[in-house]
Amino acid sequence: MKEIVVISGKGGTGKTSLTASFAWLGGENVVVADCDVDAADMHLLLQPDFKHSEDFYSGEVAQIHQEECIQCGKCADVCRFDAIPVVDGKYVIDEISCEGCGYCPRVCPTDAITMEDQLSGKCFISTIKTGATMVHARLGIGSENSGKLVAKVKTEAKDVAEKTEKDYVIVDGSPGVGCPVVSSLSGAHFVVLVTEPSVSGLHDLKRVYQLVKKFGIPAGCIINKSDLNPEMSAQIESFLADEDIVLINSLPYDETFTKAMTQGQTIVEFDEGPLKEKISESWEVIKKAV
Amino acid sequence: MKIAIASGKGGTGKTTLSTNLSAFLAEQGKVVLTDLDVEEPNSGLFVNGTLQHAEDKFKMIPEWEQEKCTLCGICQEVCNYHAVIKMADQIMIFPELCHSCYACSELCPEEALPMIPQKMGELKQFNVNNLFFVESRLKIGEEQAVPLIKQTLQYVDAQFPKEIIKIYDSPPGTSCPVIEATKDADFVILITEPTPFGLHDLSLAVETMRELKKSFGVVINRYGIGNDDVLAYCEKEKVPVLAKIPNDRKIAELYSRGELIYRKVPEVKQQLDHIWKYIETTAGGRQ
Numbered sequence: 001m002k003e004i005v006v007i008s009g010k011g012g013t014g015k016t017s018l019t020a021s022f023a024w025l026g027g028e029n030v031v032v033a034d035c036d037v038d039a040a041d042m043h044l045l046l047q048p049d050f051k052h053s054e055d056f057y058s059g060e061v062a063q064i065h066q067e068e069c070i071q072c073g074k075c076a077d078v079c080r081f082d083a084i085p086v087v088d089g090k091y092v093i094d095e096i097s098c099e100g101c102g103y104c105p106r107v108c109p110t111d112a113i114t115m116e117d118q119l120s121g122k123c124f125i126s127t128i129k130t131g132a133t134m135v136h137a138r139l140g141i142g143s144e145n146s147g148k149l150v151a152k153v154k155t156e157a158k159d160v161a162e163k164t165e166k167d168y169v170i171v172d173g174s175p176g177v178g179c180p181v182v183s184s185l186s187g188a189h190f191v192v193l194v195t196e197p198s199v200s201g202l203h204d205l206k207r208v209y210q211l212v213k214k215f216g217i218p219a220g221c222i223i224n225k226s227d228l229n230p231e232m233s234a235q236i237e238s239f240l241a242d243e244d245i246v247l248i249n250s251l252p253y254d255e256t257f258t259k260a261m262t263q264g265q266t267i268v269e270f271d272e273g274p275l276k277e278k279i280s281e282s283w284e285v286i287k288k289a290v
Numbered sequence: 291m292k293i294a295i296a297s298g299k300g301g302t303g304k305t306t307l308s309t310n311l312s313a314f315l316a317e318q319g320k321v322v323l324t325d326l327d328v329e330e331p332n333s334g335l336f337v338n339g340t341l342q343h344a345e346d347k348f349k350m351i352p353e354w355e356q357e358k359c360t361l362c363g364i365c366q367e368v369c370n371y372h373a374v375i376k377m378a379d380q381i382m383i384f385p386e387l388c389h390s391c392y393a394c395s396e397l398c399p400e401e402a403l404p405m406i407p408q409k410m411g412e413l414k415q416f417n418v419n420n421l422f423f424v425e426s427r428l429k430i431g432e433e434q435a436v437p438l439i440k441q442t443l444q445y446v447d448a449q450f451p452k453e454i455i456k457i458y459d460s461p462p463g464t465s466c467p468v469i470e471a472t473k474d475a476d477f478v479i480l481i482t483e484p485t486p487f488g489l490h491d492l493s494l495a496v497e498t499m500r501e502l503k504k505s506f507g508v509v510i511n512r513y514g515i516g517n518d519d520v521l522a523y524c525e526k527e528k529v530p531v532l533a534k535i536p537n538d539r540k541i542a543e544l545y546s547r548g549e550l551i552y553r554k555v556p557e558v559k560q561q562l563d564h565i566w567k568y569i570e571t572t573a574g575g576r577q
Contacts, residue, residue, distance in 0.1 A: 009330055011462050012301010016487065038463030039298045039494065041487040060370065080391050096469060096502070101391030102370040115370075139465055141498045146465045147433065175300045175462055176329035179433035198546035200305065200332040207330060210430045228539075229546035253539065258515050261486050 001161045002290045003154075005035075005188040007173035007181060007212075008195060009204030014224040015194040017257050017267055018279065019172040020045040024266040025283045027130055030168045033157035034136040035150045035184045037121065042172050045266050048126030048134045056123050056137065058148045060100040060115040062093050068112035075104035075113060121149050125156060133160045147179035154187070168290075177211050185212065190290045191219040192248065197232035205236065209243065220246035220289055222282060225253040246289055249282040251275065292456045293569060294475035298491030298498075300462035303481045303511035303535065306545055308459035309336040310552045314562045316421035320454050324446050325425040326471040327461040328411060328438045335548045337423045339416030347426060348407035349437045350390045354381045358402035365394035365403055374403075386433050411438045413445060422450065435467040443474065464498045472499070477573040478506040479532065479565065485516035489523055496529060505573060509565065512537040532568045533561035 083097035105113040120143040174180035260270035312323035325333040373387035460471040513534035
C-alpha cells in the first residue's frame with residue numbers, strides 16, 4: 001500500500017479538483033482521505049454516504065465551578081493565554097482562548113477548576129460513488145488540534161486500505177506549512193505538489209517544498225493554469241529541475257474545473273476532452289513514480 | 291479601525307483584496323497592512339516597500355538543567371501536550387509540541403526547567419508612502435502559527451496609533467489561526483468565489499464569525515464563474531454582499547505578476563470604493 005499526498009501550500013490552485021479526479025481514476029483500488037479538515041470540500045465531488053461517523057475529542061478545556069470558587073485569582077495569574085477574564089465579578093473561562101494546558105486547576109486552592117474533554121470534530125468513514133472508501137472529517141468551529149484530526153483521518157484510511165488490500169491511499173492535504181500539513185505529510189510515500197504560475201504560487205511552493213524536503217519524501221509537481229503566465233511557469237520548471245522534482249504535467253487555465261464542480265462531478269467524469277486526457281496521464285505518471 | 295480579511299477556502303482572493311484595498315485607502319491617508327498568514331505570507335509580493343525594521347520572534351520553551359533536577363517527574367505529569375518526557379536518566383523536551391504554558395517550569399520544585407526563548411519566525415516592517423506593511427513568517431518545521439500571530443498583533447498595536455486604518459490578511463480555514471487573526475477586528479470581510487467549494491467554506495466562515503460575534507460582510511470574487519448559490523445563500527442568511535469582483539482572466543494575469551489590480555481595472559477600483567463606503571457607514575471607518 002502506497003500513500004500519495006496532494007498539497008499546494010497556496011489555496012485555490014485546483015488541488016482538491018485534481019485529487020478527486022485521481023480518486024475517480026483509481027476506482028475501487030484506492031482509499032481516499034480528505035485531510036483538509038479545516039475546509040473539507042472533496043465530499044462535494046465524490047458524494048460520500050456519511051455512513052459511519054465518530055465524535056472526535058481532542059485536548060481539554062478548563063471549567064470553573066463557581067460554587068467552589070473563592071475569587072482568589074491564582075488561575076488568571078498563571079494563565080499565559082489570557083483565557084480567564086473577570087466577567088460580572090467572577091472568574092470565567094474564555095473557551096476560545098483556553099489552550100487546555102491544565103495549569104490553572106493545579107494552582108486552584110479549592111479545586112474549583114476541572115479539565116473537560118473537548119469535542120473538536122467528527123470523523124466519517126463513507127462509501128463514495130466509485131464504490132471506494134473515503135475517510136473525511138469536519139472540524140468544530142474554531143477548534144484546535146486540526147493536526148490531530150488529520151492524523152486520525154490518515155490512520156483510519158490506512159487501516160481500511162490494509163484490511164481491504166488496496167494499493168493506494170490518496171490524501172487531499174491541508175494548506176500552509178504548519179501542524180495540519182506536517183500531519184498530512186508524515187508517513188507519505190509520494191507528494192504531489194499542485195501549483196500555479198503566479199508570484200504567490202511559486203513563493204508558497206518553495207516554502208512548502210522545504211518542509212517536504214525535511215521529511216525526505218520524493219515529490220512531483222503539477223503546474224495548473226500554466227498558460228496564465230508562461231514566464232512564471234518557466235521559473236517554476238527551473239525550480240523543479242534544480243530540486244529534482246518530477247514535473248508531472250502542465251495543465252492549461254480552464255474553467256472546466258469550475259463547471260465540473262458546479263455539477264458535483266470530478267473533472268474526469270465531466271470532461272471528454274484534452275483536459276481529461278492530461279489528468280489521466282498525470283495519474284499514470286504518479287502511479288509509476290510511487 | 292481594524293479590518294480583517296478572511297475566507298474559509300484558500301485561494302479565493304484574500305491577499306488580492308488585502309493589498310488592493312490597503313493601497314487604495316493609502317491614497318487618502320495612512321494605512322497599516324499586516325500579513326497574518328504566517329505559514330504562507332504573500333502580501334509582501336504585492337507591496338514593494340522599503341525595509342524599515344526586522345526582528346526575530348521567539349517563543350518560550352523550557353530548558354532542562356540537569357544538575358538541579360531530581361527526576362521527580364512532575365514536569366511530565368503536568369504537561370498536557372507531551373512536550374516534556376521523563377526518561378530513566380534525563381528529561382527530554384520537544385519544543386515543537388510546547389505551547390509555552392509555563393506549567394512545567396513554574397511547578398518544578400527544583401526550578402530545573404527555566405523558560406528560554408527559541409526562534410519561531412521573523413517579523414519585518416516595510417513602508418511605501420502612506421502604506422506601512424508588516425509581515426511575519428513562521429520558520430519551516432515550526433508547527434504552531436498562533437503564538438507568532440499573537441506577537442505580530444501586539445507589535446502592530448504597539449507601533450501604530452489606534453486611529454490608523456489597519457488591515458489584516460488572515461490565514462485560511464476556520465481553526466485556531468484564523469480565530470486569533472480575527473478576534474480583535476472591528477469588521478471582517480469574508481471573501482469567497484461563487485462555486486460549490488466557495489459556498490461550502492463560506493458557510494463555515496460565517497458560522498465562525500457568528501460564534502465570535504463579529505460584524506462582517508461578504509465579497510464575491512471571480513463573479514460570473516460558477517453559479518448564483520452564494521448570492522442566494524447571502525440573501526437567505528441576511529449577510530451583506532459588499533462587492534462583486536468580476537471573473538476576468540486579465541485580473542488573474544495581473545495577480546500572477548504581482549501587480550495591483552485596481553490601478554489597471556477601473557471596475558475593481560469601484561468595488562473597493564463600495565467596500566470602504568459600507569464599512570465607513572456601518573463600522574465607523576476612519577475614526
